[in-house]
Amino acid sequence: MKFVRAMYADDSFYGELCGQTVKRLAHSPYSGIVYDGREYPLALVRLLAPAEPTKIVAIGKNYRAHADEMGEGQPPEPLLFLKPSTCVIGFGDDVVYPDISHRLDYEGELGVVIGKLCRNVKSGESASVIFGYTCLNDVTARDIQKSDMQWTRGKGFDTFCPIGPHIETELDAMNVSIETRLNGEVRQRSTTSLMTHGIDALICYITQVMTLLPGDIIATGTPEGIGSMQRGDVVEVEIGGIGVLRNRIV
Numbered sequence: 001m002k003f004v005r006a007m008y009a010d011d012s013f014y015g016e017l018c019g020q021t022v023k024r025l026a027h028s029p030y031s032g033i034v035y036d037g038r039e040y041p042l043a044l045v046r047l048l049a050p051a052e053p054t055k056i057v058a059i060g061k062n063y064r065a066h067a068d069e070m071g072e073g074q075p076p077e078p079l080l081f082l083k084p085s086t087c088v089i090g091f092g093d094d095v096v097y098p099d100i101s102h103r104l105d106y107e108g109e110l111g112v113v114i115g116k117l118c119r120n121v122k123s124g125e126s127a128s129v130i131f132g133y134t135c136l137n138d139v140t141a142r143d144i145q146k147s148d149m150q151w152t153r154g155k156g157f158d159t160f161c162p163i164g165p166h167i168e169t170e171l172d173a174m175n176v177s178i179e180t181r182l183n184g185e186v187r188q189r190s191t192t193s194l195m196t197h198g199i200d201a202l203i204c205y206i207t208q209v210m211t212l213l214p215g216d217i218i219a220t221g222t223p224e225g226i227g228s229m230q231r232g233d234v235v236e237v238e239i240g241g242i243g244v245l246r247n248r249i250v
């Protein structure tokens with residue numbers, strides 16, 4: 001199933017996307033799928049970010065080839081950082097190039113959307129806490145990331161976490177293609193099977209530290225091929241079995 005958040009006549013809501021129709025839900029899908037009876041043609045709604053996370057837990061250098069291109073070695077354990085919830089934008093929303101940065105990068109990633117409150121998840125038991133998957137762009141002010149001792153500023157600007165276009169709940173995410181295009185030109189092409197730490201291991205590792213809540217998102221790391229964007233560029237992240245997330249840089 002595909003789930004969206006959408007806006008129609010200044011009213012925002014969760015919905016199930018069925019072909020070209022959005023079936024409105026009575027509340028978020030995490031506590032059960034309850035339809036309220038209203039339906040809208042997809043063309044008449046504006047898609048919003050499909051989740052409203054309290055936090056985005058992101059993983060640094062989780063693909064060996066990307067760790068190699070960064071030239072900083074691969075961390076022995078998952079390297080966690082947080083992006084604030086205020087980073088999140090949806091399909092078609094603009095990424096704002098900060099005036100104080102001079103190097104803005106895309107990072108195409110698989111986003112895991114959590115479906116229930118969880119802590120201390122045991123190995124092999126993460127499937128029950130995953131709601132679904134979405135495309136994610138871990139937009140990064142690379143110059144600021146490198147000049148600071150940590151990544152909060154470089155990864156934390158408003159609009160730096162596009163997600164969408166929807167959440168796919170029926171995906172085997174172990175081996176799906178991930179591709180990032182800049183103005184239609186392929187810049188990253190890999191598969192999630194090349195992650196160093198898989199999704200189950202990441203959820204166990206993260207929930208040893210912090211409780212994850214419904215709607216929270218894990219950004220599972222980017223493959224090799226990172227590069228910069230300019231104002232006016234259009235960036236796309238496409239994940240096999242999900243779809244295409246498209247945003248413009250302004």
Ligand code: MG
Nearest residue numbers: 107138221222
């Ligand atoms: Mg990243």
